[in-house]
Amino acid sequence: MRIVTVGDNCMDVYQSTGEACPGGNPVNVAVYLTELGAETAYIGWVGSDRYGEIMKKAIQGKGVNTSxxxxxxxxxxxxxxxxxxxxxQLGDYEEGVMADFKLTPEELKYAESFQLVHSAIWGHADPYFAYFKEKGLLTSFDFADKLDHELVTTLTPYVDYPFFSYSQDDDYIRSLMREVKGRGSKVVIATLGEKGSLAYDGVQFYKHGIAEVEVVDTLGAGDSFIAGYIYGTLKGLSVQACLEQGALRAAKTIGYFAAW
Structure with a gap:
């Protein structure tokens, strides 16, 4: 099972303590997938500052390929x-060097050697998803809670497993998921916070609740759900079982401080 994640990374700086922890959706997903037993690599840019060194060493330390x-x-x-x-609560975001992120031809070729490529709404990797699909890779993408972003329309034809964040199971989210599925995705998934998760495969909707756990820090919950779902998919599990895998991985993450 080989997955490459592409795009944004960031240091999560807790304002009350000044503590800085590595994160960012593609980074987190790669780390969680590695913990589940997958072989992973991350492609992204870090700065020449102290945080850049911390980020790269931390990702390496978790077993993710950072070449x-x-x-x-x-x-x-x-x-x-x-x-x-x-x-x-997420506050200000300073994008730093990632504002100019792009992939080189060599990096695109490198990505072709993986089964699945994952990125997210802030990752600047969306221009390459048509290429990834053309080369036969499975694709996943986290649109977070940006349900009205233009990429929800333009990018989803190239995303097999699009993930959305929403608050509840209602007509709005189900209508959006049907729309997105109609553009060519394999399965559309929405995380609903404490109300669990929802998936649609074009035939039916699947629902799953959350795994009960004492909450320490919710940072990384959605990213870990995505990792669990992707892992289940590549193992050939059913949609319902993939939702369960996502819920179990999210429960583990919110039981400790920081994303990982």
């Missing part, structure tokens, strides 16, 4: 995080 992580002159991306009880 295509490039150090660029400038600052590593930062997201400021504030804890409200045990829930994290």
């Amino acid at each position: 295509r992580v490039s150090v660029k002159e400038g600052t590593t991306a930062v997201t400021y995080v504030e804890m409200v009880g045990n829930d994290r």
